[in-house]
Each structure stands twice: as structure tokens, then as C-alpha cells.
Amino acid sequence: MRRVRRRRPDDLPRPARPGRRHPVLVVLATLLALVLSAGAGSALVAPPASAAPAVVVDLLVTPTSAQAGQSVSASARVHGASGTVAVQAITIAVRNSSGAQFDFPGATAASIPTSGYTFNSGARTFAAGTYDAFVAVQINGTWTNLEPHKAFTVGSPSPGVVVDTLTVPTSPTSGQSVNASARLRATGASVAVQAVTVAVRGVGGTQADFPGATAATVPSGGYTFTSGARTFGAGSYEAFVAVQVNGTWYNLDPHKIFTVGAAPNLLTFGNEFNGHTGSDPNAGSTGTRGGAFSTDPCWRNPTGCNGNTTQVEYRADHVRQDGTNLVITADTNHGAGAQCGNAPCRYGSGRLTMLNWAAGGTPTFQQLGGHWEARMQLPKGSGMWPAFWTVGDPTRGEEWPQNGEIDIAEYFGGPDPSNINTYLHYGESADVNWGAHAPVDVSAWHTYALDWDNSATGYLKFSVDGTVIRTITAADANARQAGLWSRIQTHPQSIILDLAVGGAGGTPPTGAFSRNMLIDYVRVYETPMR
Incomplete structure (x- = not known):
């Protein structure tokens, strides 16, 4: 019996290899593409760019300080555009500058409600270079790449400090006073940081950092930073540790998403x-x-x-x-x-x-x-x-x-x-x-x-x-x-x-x-x- 191979995220279209093609073949290929594009019912035709996606990405969180060979992960906050959407798979796909595929592992089926769903990928390593990340979902057998795309670079200059753990609020409600904490360590000799803080960005990149930034000396044995407390409005947020070393700010991995619910109606x-x-x-x-x-x-x-x-x-x-x-x-x-x-x-x-x-x-x-x-x-x-x-x-x-x-x-x-x-x-x-x-x-x-x-x-x-x-x-x-x-x-x-x-x-x-x-x-x- 002939076996039919199922499309996977790694079957997403890649750039064609450069090469010479006969002019007649080019014309025939163009005509074939036009015929296929007219067949709206064909499963081979991608939805038009103007079609509203069933799933919307609120936040996409990718590495910002990864070094070559360092294990990193990514996460995304998404919601159903007009109701709960059953996806056969959701993943965070990654392409390098040549279009080669380096997706994060951990693709999973999910039901995505209008109230939101957080996807956390598995971890993997990358070679030095610049990468393009985006959320991809499979619905009814068709893969759709969602906006936004987010570029990240592996191998950027390092401040000599890494984050072992980042603790953010769990299920807070609007107006509730909360804080965050992180455990950092120097990768070599102790590092004097002019400031360490837990930075926060809302949807659209609005800044909502925790208070309490402070100078510190971070040894190889570890240093714990605890922020001051603040409140947040209902919504989803991206949190990460930021350190200032020699006048330069570095955003450190991992980044975490936390969601603030509406305050209970009294x-x-x-x-x-x-x-x-x-x-x-x-x-x-x-x-x-x-x-x-x-x-x-x-x-x-x-x-x-x-x-x-x-x-x-x-x-x-x-x-x-x-x-x-x-x-x-x-x-x-x-x-x-x-x-x-x-x-x-x-x-x-x-x-x-x-x-x-x-x-x-x-x-x-x-x-x-x-x-x-x-x-x-x-x-x-x-x-x-x-x-x-x-x-x-x-x-x-x-x-x-x-x-x-x-x-x-x-x-x-x-x-x-x-x-x-x-x-x-x-x-x-x-x-x-x-x-x-x-x-x-x-x-x-x-x-x-x-x-x-x-x-x-x-x-x-x-x-x-x-x-x-x-x-x-x-x-x-x-x-x-x-x-x-x-x-x-x-x-x-x-x-x-x-x-x-x-x-x-x-x-x-x-x-x-x-x-x-x-x-x-x-x-x-x-x-x-x-």
C-alpha cells in the first residue's frame, strides 16, 4: 500500500535554490501558478494575504542574549479571533538568513480561546547568526504563519552575566500588588553591574518595569535580585532581566510571559x-x-x-x-x-x-x-x-x-x-x-x-x-x-x-x-x- 506522507512544520515553504531555468519553462510555470491561484477550493493554494487569521498573536518572546551552543526557548501568547480555535499544532518556527529551518521543539495541539493561550516551546541551541521567528499554526491540515515576525541574534556581546531563574507573578489580577525576582551569576569573574532590574513590556512594547533597580556585584556563585512591587492592568506581559554593565544595557534570557486577569467584580x-x-x-x-x-x-x-x-x-x-x-x-x-x-x-x-x-x-x-x-x-x-x-x-x-x-x-x-x-x-x-x-x-x-x-x-x-x-x-x-x-x-x-x-x-x-x-x-x- 502506498504511504502518504503528512505535512509537518518542517515542510513549510523554503526559498528555492538559485539556478538557471529555460525561458519556456519559466513561462509555463507562471501560467500554471495563475491557473492554481484561480482554484480557490484547491488545498494547494495558500489563503490570500488579506484573509483574517483565526488565531492572533499578542506577544512573541524570543531569545535576546543567547550565545552559540546555549540552550534557549521561546514563548507566545495567542488568542482566538472570534471564538475558540482547535489547532492541530502550534509551534514557534525559526528561519535563518538563508531560509533554513531551525524551529523550536515542542509543537502541540491546543484549543485556543478568545481569552488567550500561552505556548511555551521546548529548548534548543543555535549557531551564531541572526534568525527570524514566528508563530505557525496548523488548522484543518493547513499551516499558517502568523504575524509578527521577530528577529533575534545569537552570539551578540555578552555582559558576562546569565540568569538561572526568573520568577514572575502567577495569575495576578488587575490592581493587585506583585513583584518579581531573579537568580543571576557571573560566567567568570564577578561582574559589577551598574543596575539590575526585571523589565516588563506589554502588548505593543509599552514599558511597565518593576521598580527597585539597583547596582550590584554578581559573583559566579550567584546573586538574587528581588524587585519592588507594583500593579498591572489586565493583559499579557513579557518579563526579562536587564543589566547595565559599563554603560550598556543587556536584555538577558530567559524571557517569560505572565497574564494579569481582570479584577473580580465586587x-x-x-x-x-x-x-x-x-x-x-x-x-x-x-x-x-x-x-x-x-x-x-x-x-x-x-x-x-x-x-x-x-x-x-x-x-x-x-x-x-x-x-x-x-x-x-x-x-x-x-x-x-x-x-x-x-x-x-x-x-x-x-x-x-x-x-x-x-x-x-x-x-x-x-x-x-x-x-x-x-x-x-x-x-x-x-x-x-x-x-x-x-x-x-x-x-x-x-x-x-x-x-x-x-x-x-x-x-x-x-x-x-x-x-x-x-x-x-x-x-x-x-x-x-x-x-x-x-x-x-x-x-x-x-x-x-x-x-x-x-x-x-x-x-x-x-x-x-x-x-x-x-x-x-x-x-x-x-x-x-x-x-x-x-x-x-x-x-x-x-x-x-x-x-x-x-x-x-x-x-x-x-x-x-x-x-x-x-x-x-x-x-x-x-x-x-x-
């Missing part, structure tokens, strides 16, 4: 509502900024409460945990003689606020910006008006709408039964009353969220189950009402959860009824997630 308030059956809504609250719910007789100052057109008495006994969820019940059970504004109450329900009206409306939790979300199952039908929303601090001398309101998820059971609504209510005097809706079956479980970037060019993004249904940018806000974004930026918000009956929810059911609003959890994070 949970500032949360409640999973897993308290035992009958427990109050605050059982199980967590977060770094406190926060507690209380029963809200009216979403505005109770002394001016007019029932908000709903004739609902908001009662503590209509809010409870059931071991899995927070349950807010709306029904026809209300206190005897209870008044809702100027009219007798007709319904009982629950409204929870983080404004402590027993202390004049002081917020128990408030925040500017971040990620706010609740997973909820809402009651459908005319008269139902459940909402997950926020209001501003009334103790700052401003009432609604000056202190603001953001409706993250609001349902109007009568007039708009097939949609979830989002609203902004802000204004110097007139309420901006800016709403929009999107189709959602609220009787199913959904996660409703707000991502709020509070910067000068920020945004509000409303989403359902991770899909953004509405975006308001700072520019949009100011176009809607002059100065609106500044008002949003300067008025921290607190949470309200409620199930109103009537009013904007439409005509309530006739006769006795009982409907439940279920909340699996509420969470607020320090920074937006979208």
Missing part, C-alpha cells in the same frame, strides 16, 4: 433569598456595603403618600421567604379601615425599599454605576404592576423626579401584557419620563439587569437574560434633556421591589384573588458587566 449587595420558610426578606443579605429592605408604605415621602393611584396597602405580612425565593403576594386582604391616600385601601401587597423611612428616608444601600440584576418570575394579567426599580436619596433635599428613578424591569399587566418596560424618571422640574419596552413572557423566569457605566461618556444598558434590549448613552441622555447625564451621574440609587395592583397595571381582577411575584435573588456589583 459584590456590593446581594441576597439569594434562601432563608427558611417565613423568614423576613433580609435573612441572608451579603455584600460589602450593607443594605436592608423595609416595608415601604409609599415610594415617596409617606407624609405625602397618595397611594400612587393603586389603593394598595403595603404590608410586611405580604412579603416572605419560602426557602428558595422571596415571595411578594398581592391579594384582597388588607387592614380594616386602612386608607390609601384619600380612599380606602382595596388590596394588600408588598413593597420593599432600601430607604429607611423610620430614619427620614436614609438609604441603607445606595450606589452610582455598576451592575444591578434580579432573577424573577412575575404575575401576568390585568391589574398586575410588578417592578424592580431604583430611586434616589430623598435626604439630600431633593424629591422625585430630581433625585431620579431607573425602572430596570416594570410590567403593566393590563395595557401592555406581552412586554417588559424600562424607564428613566429624572429632571430639574419636569419628569423626563423616558420609556421603552421589549417582548418578554414575564410568567417565565428571567434575569433582568442594568449595566451602568457612570463615566462622562458612559451608558445605561438594560438586558434580559444577558441580551441587551435598550442602551442609553451619555450623549443620548443629554439630547433627550439638557444636563440629564450629569444628573444621572450625581444621584446614587437604592433598590425597590414591589407588586402594585391597579394604576398603570390596568383594571384589577374582580372578586378575591391572590398573585405572587417571585424573586430568586438580587445582586449589585461595583462595575458594569456589559
Whole structure:
């Protein structure tokens, strides 16, 4: 049986040997090349130079101080351009000035995600000379050479110092204070270095060296350098020891890649509502900024409460945990003689606020910006008006709408039964009353969220189950009402959860009824997630 040889990295095209060719043969070869280039489906044709590669190289780290016969390695940080890419092989290929192949060993199969993958080659030696290194990947049987290419020279002048070990941070996060260390030794007599440091370069070559460079005498027996500490932003970095000897800086091998992850998003308030059956809504609250719910007789100052057109008495006994969820019940059970504004109450329900009206409306939790979300199952039908929303601090001398309101998820059971609504209510005097809706079956479980970037060019993004249904940018806000974004930026918000009956929810059911609003959890994070 005829054996078919599989292409390997060492089969990558090399320059042709110089030689004389008959003119007719040259013409025929040119015509054949044109025919082949027209066959886009042919496996023999390389992808066009303009084709976007499936894998992108963020960092390529090659030797910088190697001497002839010294064992050295290389590494690369790569990522999938638009999703995880399964490569049959990834390697760091090397060519000398004549095109001869001197690849680093260690080619391996890998799955390369968009978040990044670090490839570390095996070690090998080189003769003195200049070399070209690049990452090569094999995908679906085809090898692709990736940019950038990086030249390195073997046999450059040596400072007489080598690095035995270089220790860099392992899995640090953005903003975390970290340092690095290295063990150096002189290859002969002790070497006086004017400075030794651990240098760092980010993607694109930006300099981010560790502090603490110092003069030292490096003996043949070894010297340990420990840098000062610093923080890094999220991303990938190349680290190496640099020494200054007789006024000249030398970058020493090995070079190492380390990756800094994004800082964890701080949970500032949360409640999973897993308290035992009958427990109050605050059982199980967590977060770094406190926060507690209380029963809200009216979403505005109770002394001016007019029932908000709903004739609902908001009662503590209509809010409870059931071991899995927070349950807010709306029904026809209300206190005897209870008044809702100027009219007798007709319904009982629950409204929870983080404004402590027993202390004049002081917020128990408030925040500017971040990620706010609740997973909820809402009651459908005319008269139902459940909402997950926020209001501003009334103790700052401003009432609604000056202190603001953001409706993250609001349902109007009568007039708009097939949609979830989002609203902004802000204004110097007139309420901006800016709403929009999107189709959602609220009787199913959904996660409703707000991502709020509070910067000068920020945004509000409303989403359902991770899909953004509405975006308001700072520019949009100011176009809607002059100065609106500044008002949003300067008025921290607190949470309200409620199930109103009537009013904007439409005509309530006739006769006795009982409907439940279920909340699996509420969470607020320090920074937006979208």
C-alpha cells in the first residue's frame, strides 16, 4: 500500500535554490501558478494575504542574549479571533538568513480561546547568526504563519552575566500588588553591574518595569535580585532581566510571559433569598456595603403618600421567604379601615425599599454605576404592576423626579401584557419620563439587569437574560434633556421591589384573588458587566 506522507512544520515553504531555468519553462510555470491561484477550493493554494487569521498573536518572546551552543526557548501568547480555535499544532518556527529551518521543539495541539493561550516551546541551541521567528499554526491540515515576525541574534556581546531563574507573578489580577525576582551569576569573574532590574513590556512594547533597580556585584556563585512591587492592568506581559554593565544595557534570557486577569467584580449587595420558610426578606443579605429592605408604605415621602393611584396597602405580612425565593403576594386582604391616600385601601401587597423611612428616608444601600440584576418570575394579567426599580436619596433635599428613578424591569399587566418596560424618571422640574419596552413572557423566569457605566461618556444598558434590549448613552441622555447625564451621574440609587395592583397595571381582577411575584435573588456589583 502506498504511504502518504503528512505535512509537518518542517515542510513549510523554503526559498528555492538559485539556478538557471529555460525561458519556456519559466513561462509555463507562471501560467500554471495563475491557473492554481484561480482554484480557490484547491488545498494547494495558500489563503490570500488579506484573509483574517483565526488565531492572533499578542506577544512573541524570543531569545535576546543567547550565545552559540546555549540552550534557549521561546514563548507566545495567542488568542482566538472570534471564538475558540482547535489547532492541530502550534509551534514557534525559526528561519535563518538563508531560509533554513531551525524551529523550536515542542509543537502541540491546543484549543485556543478568545481569552488567550500561552505556548511555551521546548529548548534548543543555535549557531551564531541572526534568525527570524514566528508563530505557525496548523488548522484543518493547513499551516499558517502568523504575524509578527521577530528577529533575534545569537552570539551578540555578552555582559558576562546569565540568569538561572526568573520568577514572575502567577495569575495576578488587575490592581493587585506583585513583584518579581531573579537568580543571576557571573560566567567568570564577578561582574559589577551598574543596575539590575526585571523589565516588563506589554502588548505593543509599552514599558511597565518593576521598580527597585539597583547596582550590584554578581559573583559566579550567584546573586538574587528581588524587585519592588507594583500593579498591572489586565493583559499579557513579557518579563526579562536587564543589566547595565559599563554603560550598556543587556536584555538577558530567559524571557517569560505572565497574564494579569481582570479584577473580580465586587459584590456590593446581594441576597439569594434562601432563608427558611417565613423568614423576613433580609435573612441572608451579603455584600460589602450593607443594605436592608423595609416595608415601604409609599415610594415617596409617606407624609405625602397618595397611594400612587393603586389603593394598595403595603404590608410586611405580604412579603416572605419560602426557602428558595422571596415571595411578594398581592391579594384582597388588607387592614380594616386602612386608607390609601384619600380612599380606602382595596388590596394588600408588598413593597420593599432600601430607604429607611423610620430614619427620614436614609438609604441603607445606595450606589452610582455598576451592575444591578434580579432573577424573577412575575404575575401576568390585568391589574398586575410588578417592578424592580431604583430611586434616589430623598435626604439630600431633593424629591422625585430630581433625585431620579431607573425602572430596570416594570410590567403593566393590563395595557401592555406581552412586554417588559424600562424607564428613566429624572429632571430639574419636569419628569423626563423616558420609556421603552421589549417582548418578554414575564410568567417565565428571567434575569433582568442594568449595566451602568457612570463615566462622562458612559451608558445605561438594560438586558434580559444577558441580551441587551435598550442602551442609553451619555450623549443620548443629554439630547433627550439638557444636563440629564450629569444628573444621572450625581444621584446614587437604592433598590425597590414591589407588586402594585391597579394604576398603570390596568383594571384589577374582580372578586378575591391572590398573585405572587417571585424573586430568586438580587445582586449589585461595583462595575458594569456589559
